[in-house]
Amino acid sequence: MSKVLVSDPIDQVGVDILSQVATVDVKTGLKPEELIEIIGEYDALMIRSGTRVTQEIIEAGTQLKIIGRAGVGVDNVDVPAATRKGIVVVNSPEGNTIAAAEHALAMMLSLSRHIPDANASVKSGEWDRKTFVGAEVYKKTLGIVGLGKIGSHVAAVAKAMGMKLLAYDPFISTERAEQIGCQLVELDLLLQQADYITLHIPKTPETTHLINTERLSKMKPSARIINCARGGIIDEEALAVAIKEGKISGAALDVFEKEPIGESSLKALGKEVVLTPHLGASTTEAQVNVAIDVAEQIRDVLLGLPARSAVNIPGLNPDVIEELKPYMQLAETLGNLVGQLAGGRVELLNIRLQGELATNRSQPLVVASLKGLLYKALRERVNYVNASIEAKERGIRVIETRDAAVQDYAGSLHLEATGSLGTHAVTGALLGDGEIRLTNLDGFPINVPPSQHMLFTLHRDMPGIIGKLGSLLGSFNVNIASMQVGRKIVRGDAVMVLSLDDPLPDGILSEITKVPGIRDAYTVTL
Numbered sequence: 001m002s003k004v005l006v007s008d009p010i011d012q013v014g015v016d017i018l019s020q021v022a023t024v025d026v027k028t029g030l031k032p033e034e035l036i037e038i039i040g041e042y043d044a045l046m047i048r049s050g051t052r053v054t055q056e057i058i059e060a061g062t063q064l065k066i067i068g069r070a071g072v073g074v075d076n077v078d079v080p081a082a083t084r085k086g087i088v089v090v091n092s093p094e095g096n097t098i099a100a101a102e103h104a105l106a107m108m109l110s111l112s113r114h115i116p117d118a119n120a121s122v123k124s125g126e127w128d129r130k131t132f133v134g135a136e137v138y139k140k141t142l143g144i145v146g147l148g149k150i151g152s153h154v155a156a157v158a159k160a161m162g163m164k165l166l167a168y169d170p171f172i173s174t175e176r177a178e179q180i181g182c183q184l185v186e187l188d189l190l191l192q193q194a195d196y197i198t199l200h201i202p203k204t205p206e207t208t209h210l211i212n213t214e215r216l217s218k219m220k221p222s223a224r225i226i227n228c229a230r231g232g233i234i235d236e237e238a239l240a241v242a243i244k245e246g247k248i249s250g251a252a253l254d255v256f257e258k259e260p261i262g263e264s265s266l267k268a269l270g271k272e273v274v275l276t277p278h279l280g281a282s283t284t285e286a287q288v289n290v291a292i293d294v295a296e297q298i299r300d301v302l303l304g305l306p307a308r309s310a311v312n313i314p315g316l317n318p319d320v321i322e323e324l325k326p327y328m329q330l331a332e333t334l335g336n337l338v339g340q341l342a343g344g345r346v347e348l349l350n351i352r353l354q355g356e357l358a359t360n361r362s363q364p365l366v367v368a369s370l371k372g373l374l375y376k377a378l379r380e381r382v383n384y385v386n387a388s389i390e391a392k393e394r395g396i397r398v399i400e401t402r403d404a405a406v407q408d409y410a411g412s413l414h415l416e417a418t419g420s421l422g423t424h425a426v427t428g429a430l431l432g433d434g435e436i437r438l439t440n441l442d443g444f445p446i447n448v449p450p451s452q453h454m455l456f457t458l459h460r461d462m463p464g465i466i467g468k469l470g471s472l473l474g475s476f477n478v479n480i481a482s483m484q485v486g487r488k489i490v491r492g493d494a495v496m497v498l499s500l501d502d503p504l505p506d507g508i509l510s511e512i513t514k515v516p517g518i519r520d521a522y523t524v525t526l
Ligand SMILES: NC(=O)c1ccc[n+]([C@@H]2O[C@H](COP(=O)([O-])OP(=O)(O)OC[C@H]3O[C@@H](n4cnc5c(N)ncnc54)[C@H](O)[C@@H]3O)[C@@H](O)[C@H]2O)c1
Pocket: 072, 073, 074, 093, 096, 097, 100, 145, 146, 147, 148, 149, 150, 151, 168, 169, 170, 171, 172, 200, 201, 202, 203, 206, 207, 228, 229, 230, 254, 255, 278, 279, 280, 281, 282
């Protein structure tokens, strides 16, 4: 039975789902060295933001097949390291959207009405109504940085509260922003005009310290900023200085450069600063959503099924994979075959998606072709997660083309590889019953199913060759299961494709090429 380690607190419903297929150990609060020591036993790891899954942990996770993040942000996972090791990383892109958006709105209102400090004051026995005079958000301008899932929900609620909405998001269209009720503007304009600014972007090299001294100086002195996205998008030291010096009015932060926050000049500030300990996703509803979402994906991957929100298998959407399933097998087979014909050390792979496969939805077939191409070198270590990166790291140039005009079969795939044995090309298609057919080899029409042991020859189409080759194979005790010749003209160049019951013994290829008329011979094991 598989083993799953849950290293952050998740809702019990997630543990119950995982228990359907695995032994589940819940061990929270592990130190990195403790995690490294035990991770080798586990097939899957389920986390929230509390566990940092570093390259070292991934290296130690020799059995790991999947890392599941019960939440959105995967910035605590070394995704490239996981990808290189063929480990799927999944998250729950929508499970906590509403929770995070509501937390940002609650922070905005808390900040403008000083609710946390007023509450503390009353609880300490005071009745101070003068200190806590606030500001209304009605008719004020809210600047939303990042108009994705959370930013859009914040926009909808803020609009209902009578706020004017500006948004900055270089990756969405003006039309989309307008649909949400936002005016799309440049960041500088948003900073200059907004009374409240709320951040809903991922943390990336471009967004780290996006809000720095210079940008803080562009804001209104009355402006307040809210960060419920990721720590480090705001330069916290610069923020504390800007608030102290009255450059802006206040800030509400749920996320920090270092978590737990530790020493910070923000903690010394008064009612103009509201801090919460990364609570954006901490609602009962969100925790149930993300636990189900991620535990189901871990369960599916352990059962050999695809994950629905893998962050490191671009374009490999499970519905599309399901639809392409028979073609995925075709692509892997052709990749494996052409890689062996080209001699293993492949430098260039041309992949042509033909007929009904000539669409962007067929992108997974490119990954499947690469997986097949690399199978001989990497065996089980290559999978859909790491095939593209492995190909890139080996310097294999991949060219994809699409040709809808090829109509011999509903859909077909043409792979041409250049390697140490030269350039070879193979085309394949599926028959009505889903069976794979090789339909062309190096430009010669053929019609053969692939088999485990195959022999291909390039020869002159002339009498006697087939008999001589048959006798030669017989003398090595190799049984021929089927044989077909592909030729373009009578007595011209031709290819022979043989399916063999046994693998070819060492040394026989050079004997085969000594047969008069046979110029080249290749063997392939699928
Ligand atoms: N505090 C919490 O507990 C909590 C909970 C959930 C999500 N989050 C965080 O909230 C953030 C937003 O999550 P989401 O689900 O809305 O993500 P999302 O992917 O739906 O939206 C992010 C948006 O940011 C935009 N964007 C990317 N780079 C940008 C840039 N440089 N400038 C401006 N816009 C940019 C994208 O185009 C996208 O529209 C993430 O950082 C996520 O980790 C925090």
